[in-house]
Amino acid sequence: MALAFALVAGIGLPCGYFGLQYSNQVKHVEITAQLKAQGLTAQVTANPELWVYQLQRVEELLLRYPPPLVDDLAIIRDAAGNPLITVGVPPHAPVLVRSSPVYDSGRMVAQVEITHSYREVVYGTLVAGLLGFALGALVYATLLVLPLRVLRRMSVALEAEQAALRAHEDRFRTLFDRASDGIIILSPVGKLVAVNESFARMHGYSVKEMLNVSLKDLDVSEPLGLTRERLQSGYSGESLFFEVEHYHKDGHVFRLEVSTSLIVSDGETLIQAFHRDITARKRAEQENIRQLDELRRWQALMLGREDRNMELKREVNELLRRLGEPIRYPSQEGEGEP
Missing domain, CATH: 1.20.5 (Single alpha-helices involved in coiled-coils or other helix-helix interfaces)
Structure with missing residues (x-):
């Protein structure tokens, strides 16, 4: 029994650390690529023939929200995969690469590729392996004498890992909540799964109130059938870009520019939609x-x-x-x- 606990501690700790940290790196690099692709989609839609020559604006777009991760390289590639512009320097190996397509009228015209080093995760895994080995040896030694003390130490280590994971999730939740554009996450049936503060504020609601409001009640002129049609297009993998008019809580109407993309969270396929108030424009x-x-x-x-x-x-x-x-x-x- 003591040997079994020692092996679990020696192998499970580095494996668990690597799995958690690597999945978080992949998830956030994917989100970064998707968000930058959304911004580039807006520029492509506005200038479908000229955007490829406006490389300075494209570079500015890559440097704006969301802020780049540490040691990452952003590349805009055309539909054939040829690089158009590169921002940043090649990160240290090992690296992970994720890309998100840019569409114009349903046709992929480019893709945003983010390359990010996860060397720190490897180093952390090595450290976790050493810690796991030491912990395993300690478990093996102490379980023979003081099993309760060993269990207590393992419980403390697990709580620390969980606290670090929660802090990591809270940090990225802050980026979602503080975005200047209104962002919503939709389920396959069109139900609001999550909304940020900007989306709720532009409609005159609190976030809690907004989650109880249906999109069809906000839409001025789009019938339910067209909303379903857009959802079906979104879940087929197509990035959408369109304009709608929404009702404010006080009854006035304002116009929004909407762009959507498909995301996967915890194994569930969802639609992420960005909303920008363009009434003044x-x-x-x-x-x-x-x-x-x-x-x-x-x-x-x-x-x-x-x-x-x-x-x-x-x-x-x-x-x-x-x-x-x-x-x-x-x-x-x-x-x-x-």
Whole structure:
């Protein structure tokens, strides 16, 4: 029995440490690639033909939210896999690589590739292995004499591991809650699984209230059938980008820009959707259109007046010619003739 406990401690501790830390690294590198791909999707949608030449803006996008992990390399590749832009330096081996596609009208046009070193995880595993070996030896020695003391030490070590894991999860939960864009997580049936503070605030609700609100009650003009259609497209792996109008809690309507992607959490497939309030931007666009139309009408009016003025001058010249008088506007002679 003592030997069995010693083997569990010596092997289980490094294996468990590596499994937890590596899965967390993979998960957060995937999230980073997805978030950066979402931002690039918005730029591609806005400039589908020119974005590939706007490398400075793409580089700025890679450097913005979410902040890069330590020792990571971000690469934008085109649909053929050729690198377009690279930010960062190659990390130390061993590395893990995750990528997220960038779509334009359902067609993959690029992908964001994140390369991250998990050397620290390997070092930590080696340390955990040494600790596990030492702990195993200690367990084997002490279980023969003081089994209760050994059990107490193992319990303390397990609680410390759990506390570290909770702290790690809390740190990344903070990134979700403090994002400037509204973020929601949807289940396969369209139920809100999680919302961040920004999404709730832009709708006038608290996070707790928001979880009890249905998306179809927020949507102004989209019928339930179209919402289901979008969910089906999202769960097929397609990244969506569209605009909707939502009701605020106080009843007013505001416009949102929405982008979605497929994520997997604890073995469950979910949809992650980013929402950005574009009411002010749409208002500015409408004002620009109004001013442009007004300018066009003014230009047409001025051109009409100028044409009429030239026509009157030619009529005066013709009348003077018939009366045998010198013409008054020589510059108009010959103008308007084929």
